[in-house]
Amino acid sequence: MHRVLHVASEAHPLMKTGGLGDVCGALPSALRALNVDARLLMPAYRDTVAVAGSLKLVSQLTAAPLWQPVNILEGIIPGTDVPVWLVDFPAAFGRPGNPYMNEFGHDWHDNATRFALLCHVAVAIARDEAGLHWQPDILHCHDWQSGLVPALLASVSPRPATVFTIHNLAYQGVFPYETFASLHLPPHLWSLEGLEFHGQVSFIKGGLTFADRLTTVSPTYAREIQTSEFGDGLDGLLRHRATVLRGILNGIDDKTWDPANDALIAAPYSADEPSGKAINKSALQEIFGLPRDDTTPLIGMVGRMVTQKGIDLVIDALPQLLKRPLQLAIIGTGEREFEEALRAAATKHSGRLGLFVGYDERRAHLIEAGADMFLMPSRFEPCGLNQLYSMRYGATPIVHKVGGLADTVIDAQRKTLSNATATGICFKNASAETLVDAVDRALDLFAQPTQWRTLQQAGMRQDFSWRHRAVEYLDLYNELRSGPKPPKPPTRQRSASERKTARNR
Ligand code: ADP
Ligand code: GLC
Numbered sequence: 001m002h003r004v005l006h007v008a009s010e011a012h013p014l015m016k017t018g019g020l021g022d023v024c025g026a027l028p029s030a031l032r033a034l035n036v037d038a039r040l041l042m043p044a045y046r047d048t049v050a051v052a053g054s055l056k057l058v059s060q061l062t063a064a065p066l067w068q069p070v071n072i073l074e075g076i077i078p079g080t081d082v083p084v085w086l087v088d089f090p091a092a093f094g095r096p097g098n099p100y101m102n103e104f105g106h107d108w109h110d111n112a113t114r115f116a117l118l119c120h121v122a123v124a125i126a127r128d129e130a131g132l133h134w135q136p137d138i139l140h141c142h143d144w145q146s147g148l149v150p151a152l153l154a155s156v157s158p159r160p161a162t163v164f165t166i167h168n169l170a171y172q173g174v175f176p177y178e179t180f181a182s183l184h185l186p187p188h189l190w191s192l193e194g195l196e197f198h199g200q201v202s203f204i205k206g207g208l209t210f211a212d213r214l215t216t217v218s219p220t221y222a223r224e225i226q227t228s229e230f231g232d233g234l235d236g237l238l239r240h241r242a243t244v245l246r247g248i249l250n251g252i253d254d255k256t257w258d259p260a261n262d263a264l265i266a267a268p269y270s271a272d273e274p275s276g277k278a279i280n281k282s283a284l285q286e287i288f289g290l291p292r293d294d295t296t297p298l299i300g301m302v303g304r305m306v307t308q309k310g311i312d313l314v315i316d317a318l319p320q321l322l323k324r325p326l327q328l329a330i331i332g333t334g335e336r337e338f339e340e341a342l343r344a345a346a347t348k349h350s351g352r353l354g355l356f357v358g359y360d361e362r363r364a365h366l367i368e369a370g371a372d373m374f375l376m377p378s379r380f381e382p383c384g385l386n387q388l389y390s391m392r393y394g395a396t397p398i399v400h401k402v403g404g405l406a407d408t409v410i411d412a413q414r415k416t417l418s419n420a421t422a423t424g425i426c427f428k429n430a431s432a433e434t435l436v437d438a439v440d441r442a443l444d445l446f447a448q449p450t451q452w453r454t455l456q457q458a459g460m461r462q463d464f465s466w467r468h469r470a471v472e473y474l475d476l477y478n479e480l481r482s483g484p485k486p487p488k489p490p491t492r493q494r495s496a497s498e499r500k501t502a503r504n505r
Contacts, residue, residue: 002477003037004028005136007122009115009145011040012256013078014048015099017359018304019250019385020167023217024142026253027473029080030466034474039134041122043093043114044073044086053078055086059131063120065113065183066092070121072130079255085132087121105336112175115203116183119148126153126160136160138477141211144173144204151189151206161480164207166216168382169225169232170308173203197233208237213476214245217383218404222247230380248473249407250383251466257368257389264365269394271460277369277394284370287363288329288354297446298327299439300371300395302364302386305334305342305357310377310400315341316432317439322352324443329371331356331363368393373442377427377435381405387424391459396452397424398438408464412445412455423459 010016012025028038042048049055052075059072071088087093092114101107108114124130126139126149140163141149150162180190180201189195195205208214216222224230226239238245255261259277260270266283269276278294285292303309314321314330315338321328330342330353339357346355356363368374374390376399383404387397391409399405409424416422425445427438446452 001035001037002138002474002481003134003136004031004039004138004140004477005122005125006038006040006140006142007118007146007149008040008042008142009099009118011042011077011084012253013051014042014084015045017098017100019383020143022253022385023167023250025077026251026256026466027470028082029077030251030470031473032080032082033467034470036474036477038082039136040077040082040084041118041125042084042086043099043118044071044088045093045099046096048086048093049073049088051078052084052086057088058085061121061124061130063117063124065116065120070117072121072132085125087118089117092117112173112179112183112201112203115145115173116148116185119146119152122146122149123152123156127156138163138480140165140473141207143167144171144202144207147173147203147206147208148185148195149206150210150212151195152186154210155186155188161213162211163213163215163476163480164211166204166208166214166221166225166382168308169204169216169230169234170380171204172197172232172234174200175203176200204234205237208234208241212244212480214238214241215248215473215476216245217248217250218407219247219249220406221380221382221403224380224403246476247407248476249404249464249469250385250388251469252385252388252392252464254392254465257365257392259369259393262365262369264362265369266366269369271394271457274394274457274460280366280369281372282370284329284366285327285354287366288356289350290327290329290354291351293327296325296327297372297443298329298370299373299375299398300367300390301328301330301332301375302367303332303376305332305338307335308379308381309334310379310430310435311338311342313377313430313432313435314375315345317435318345318349318353320432320436321439322349324439326439326443327352327354329354329367331358331360331367333358368395371395372446373398373439375435375439376400376405377430377438378402378405379430384408388462388464391423391462392464394456394460396442396456396459398435398442399424399426400430400435401426401428402430410458412441417451417454420454420458422455423462424455
């Protein structure tokens, strides 16, 4: 039996700011159903401790970079049988709210130290030095916050195998050189073949360079990130490591996201019994201040208000969109500029555009349940979960054909409509104009009820559950056990396309 420790900065319902939380909350449980002893290590944020239920202090260790006593609390991910260890160090993690930034939207000043601490605790567990009497044979790290783990373990022998999953290459955990020095990282890591990135220290490079296997969350994104257009300055390194990189699509937690059994929506429904969807549409219209009207198409949107998600394209397209007979319901939070522009538009077009700026699970579920269509014009999308939820909830997705959106939504064309395989509307070359054209295509289909129902039903009958996806991770773990570890990457020249574009979530 594999013993796999997942290391992540969020996992639903213990903490969630986006899809990373969804995945890290659901994947370990799906792996346990496949007889993998999967466990999770994450920070004991204040809100995490509040929702975790019963927790037991199981160990105390003194870990770098602060060399102060750190508690390890043990519990389970609520609603699952997955053991979770929480790194309890209140000075780093005992803050309420968002795990990465303060209430003004600025990164916490000590993020490098906070997530270095998480990584050092993971390494201590890997080396059986944390007093937990359990040692993983695989460390599965997620995104930059866990990126130092493969780097720190690379020089340890014997050591567990390491997997690093890229959920979003745009967030890299890049900090000034002084941070590298203050973290007391092994000096040999300060090099182009280590963590150095244009004179700064990059946490994600620790994962990308040193992990035995790299994965990302869709096959198309796995190809895209090897190009300068999507590589965020790391495409050269990713091409260099292409033989150990693969795309595994995300699954969905089909218990949390099940319209037949969702306590957060107004009425249950399913592909076989769809009538409850109309009740949800009506509830959604009410809560978003839109006139109750079953015949006007209602387009929903849920997501971070950042350029990745194409929210600026939606704002640019609004004047044209609102000339059409449709309603819009949008929930999200993100960059102030976009929030403000949408607030102004919602005031101007009240009764046509309903808006909620903030994070709210109930409203997010209700949008999926009540909307006829779901808009996702992302410029890039590693996988995307909302389009999967929207298909399951019969809110036909309208998506830019990139990354995981291209891999999961089948465009409505003559052939796919006639053989009932179409599940949404895809468009290329994201712009306000192409977005409006795509919405027009959706409105045309909506006006043909039989055609629309076929499209909607095809989406609702897809099976995107983790059951299938977790098997692909199991295959990867099996390979790691049987196959030789790939050699340490040879010296590599910086590729011409590497540029400093990094951001930290
Ligand atoms: P990303 O991880 O890039 O933000 P995904 O589509 O993979 O995008 O996942 C987003 C997740 O976060 C979904 O579960 C979505 O419902 C949730 N989400 C995003 N914004 C909000 C919000 N404002 N309120 C509630 N849930 C949200
Ligand atoms: C990231 C990506 C999103 C993906 C999620 C979970 O936040 O932006 O596309 O679905 O991680 O893997």
